[in-house]
Amino acid sequence: MKEYKIKGLSCASCAAEMEEKIKKLEHGESAAISFNSSKLKIDEGANLSKVKKILASDGASLVSDDEQDHGHDHSHASGNKLKLFLGISTGLFLLTIIFETSFPNMLSVLFYLTAITISGYQTFIKGLKNLFRLKFNIDTLMTIALVGAISIGEWKEATLVAILFGLNEYLEGLGMEKARQSMEKLLKVAPKEAILITNGAERVVPIDVLQKDDIVLVKSGEKIPSDGIVVNGISSVNEAAITGESLPVEKEVNVKVFGGSINNEGVLKIKITKAFEDSSLARILHLVQEAQETKTPTELFINKFAKYYTPLIMMISVLVMFLPPLFFGGTWGTWFYQGLAVLIVGCPCALILSSPIAIVSGITRNARNGILVKGGVFLEQLGKITTIAFDKTGTLTIGEPHVEKIVEYDNRLLSIAGAVENKSSHPLAKAIMKKVVETKVEFSETDEIKTLSGRGVEAIVGGIPYYVGNEKSIEHLQFDEKVLRDIDDLKTQGLTIVIVASVEHVLGIFGISDEIRHESKEVMDKLHQIGIKHTVMLTGDHEQTAEKVAKQVGVSEFLANLLPEQKVEKIKALNERGDVAMIGDGINDAPALAVADLGIAMGKGTDSAIETADIVLMQDHLGKLPNAISISKRVNKVIKLNISLALGLKLIALLLTIPGWLTLWIAVLSDMGATILVSLISLTILIDKNRSKVK
Structure with missing residues (x-):
């Protein structure tokens, strides 16, 4: 198997479709595309030219070795490009609205058409391809809505549709950049070199050449290169990166040591018992990578609903256009007009905005409180959490x-x-x-x-x-x-x-x-009050220390003497109770953070935990966590209300087609009214009642 980086992946479902196509190629049966990490794994015998052609059909491509070596940030560049296009198209749209009465009609149309093309051309191209394949999804409906709005001369509506859908795509991709870089950042914590002793002589060698039974010298302050046994020397070792043990552990001859732990003082000679790729630290890195590869992003409700919504709207539109003239003596012109109005009503502008504005408002509100949320999916997930697992060292304790x-x-x-x-x-x-x-x-x-x-x-x-x-x-x-x-x-x-x-x-x-952190007890009480059913402490410390801390902070239960891989297993077991969040600060917490439904890192924790986590407590304490969960719950309620309003208004407008009362203006008003309504409701999330009372 060979691994390639991919640039230009637009969505998880698109990645899955391309994976299925590649699997049909010769030697492509084992192919796997990871949307989260933007990577393709495929048998070396597969035809790369055909693979590239399949990727190109959706605007994706393999990253060349030269681009990888120079560390180009493709996701960032792609995001900036989309942001620039949205800015230009929005500017043209507003300019045309303001000066429309002063412009010649053809110039206004040209400006609207330019704005549509800049912000919606990718959607339009995908939608056309889908129509030819008889594949109906949100892109298909958006394309039909654009054509429908243009065909009846509603250029403003068509332009707004294109801009809002482009905005939605941009918001969906905001959190992916950090996630895709987490493994590269995590790998930097591994020791790069070791002092190998051969026939009494010392020489510095790369970490990956070490073999079982090699003798290495580890000086004060240096990282132990791999798992082994002390053969000479006495020292205390900081194992927090591996076991989570907060206090130094004394090491002497014949005592085991973990690769990645730090020698505090003295000099140790260590006999390597495992090559680095099999060491404790390497396992941690692998666990994180594995968890990220298998963890799929939550699909937005609108994309799931589009499977049913898109064909339904198209079917209703066709029925409105053809049934009355064919069977009830209606005039073709009138009912074709009504059918186009149905397309405008069916335009998912309000549905598209039901989630993003609420999510961005929630992210902004949390940012004010020192909570960094890396994407809308994680904010929504935070509001669904029923169980929270806490690391002890550096999280519940200082x-x-x-x-x-x-x-x-x-x-x-x-x-x-x-x-x-x-x-x-x-x-x-x-x-x-x-x-x-x-x-x-x-x-x-x-x-x-x-x-x-x-x-x-x-x-x-x-x-x-x-x-x-x-x-x-x-x-x-x-x-x-x-x-x-x-x-x-x-x-x-x-x-x-x-x-x-x-x-x-x-x-x-x-x-x-x-x-123990002074706020830990109060935080536990508040979490239980706002509906968190289970609070669990996971630690590498021994039973007595764990029990003492658990009683003082008030967690529901505790689990002690856990190595990183055991924490992962415990998180998986907790998943059976409901949605689980894991909060930690160390390298040893990274695998558990990655495999949990939601990973939350302390702001002053290790880079790996922060990069792996979905949410970061920037103030390095738990004090604002209950408030962040409350905001997320509110965001989820607002999203449900918005979807109900958007669909409700559309349903009322569609019912007007029965007596033939639906006009283009009613269609536009129902769509725009729903859009404005859900936007205003979403923006109320930004209001901090407690802050507004402070003068």
Whole structure:
């Protein structure tokens, strides 16, 4: 199989039709076109010339190797071109309306015709092709409506039809540009090179040449190139990108490490157990790609309805034109006129605007509140969500260690801790120093400090040795029962412990955790109030920590000890309950964000999560999420109301054909009246009642 990028894909249904045609070619049986990623996968034996011809029939083409190498942004260029055409045609339309009485009739017609051609030529060409194939869809009806309006001299109507349909196409494609670039952005987080040790010599090699059993050297601050086992060295490793674990994990000889995690300090020698393409990080990248390839965009209601609506309008129009003259003695001229009026009534202007203006208003309203929605489909989906899954680290919590509890046995605890930890870059040391600074305790400098492998540090302060670290750092002491009880109690609460001790006794214990965001509890309460039935926390942390956070923030349930692929499976299971949104901030959340019905990323999360997500909380907190959902629910209600009004007014106008009362002016008024009505109703979404009260 070979993969090609495609430019010029206009819609998901068009992509599906072209895929079916390509599959009929020799060696084309396995062909697959992904509308989301604009890619074609096809057997290498297929005839590319015939494939290109099929793509060209809908205005699409393969991207050349040269264009890919230079990173041309075809979707952006196509969007700008359409926007320019719409701007020119709208300008011509308004200019002609304003100065129509001053222009000669032929000049006005020329201007209208130019505006129609600029904004509607693609639709017109597709519609004509469909007519020849006896294929009836929205393009077909739009083409007939244009011809009908022109044939009875309604140039304004025809021009407005062309412009509004062009606007609808432009709005439909707004969210696709980011989605199609998400994989390229995500791939940049993978390590590019590694230090390979061969016969005692070090050399830098590309990541993809590493093989199982190779020995690599990973220095402080560098990414571990692939999954493996530590064969030499001791360090703490940041695994947040893989497991979601917020606190550093201590690594020593014979302990497993994940590719893509970061070595915090020290030097590690690692024996590779998996080639990079099989590593944890590579699996994450693959999961995201797979989820995006299989995830189809939600089709707009009007495109689905057009299957029935278009043939129905055409049939009614033909019946109105021919039945009365043939069977009831009607005059041909009168009923042909009425039939053309039916075409104008059937013009889907109001239906086209039932959704886009409401959606754009909703997107704008949310943008004011710091919520970035990448497309109308995602806004509509947000209003349908019944279950929300939350990542813990960086989403419900801040993602930084902080001292939650201090057990003090000696009043020197904080001053000694400050002396030992003040120059350390370790995340736990920074949390302790923050607490020391808050208490304004004075501390001196250490005389000497050394690292105790896998345990902590030993320091000399004022000529006296002290130890700071985990339980292993103070194995020389005989703990009394109270210290043991306190250690067990802190661990039971899901806290990471740091013990400070002298040669003789323990000075105290710091209980450290990931700080919960102050708004998390309030957000959960509001979400449940506005109709979210289930709130679920998914985390790579252990059970005790997860349970503690879940109780504090008030989620319905929690699932702990999850790797990225397990999060994906849990999201799939949650889908059975209804529409599911996933909220996260890390690389490890990207697969779950992609496979959920709706992916929501925190604004200060990783680029991959933000690019993969459908919605981004730009203010990096959950505070505005309930309001965003409420706005989306309102958008969905407005869209339903608009569709009802648009179809209702058209139905009333069509009923006027029975007594022969339908005139062209009534047809125009019913169509334009519905268009104006749905536009005004949609614009009410922009009104923020709370903001308007603030003076």
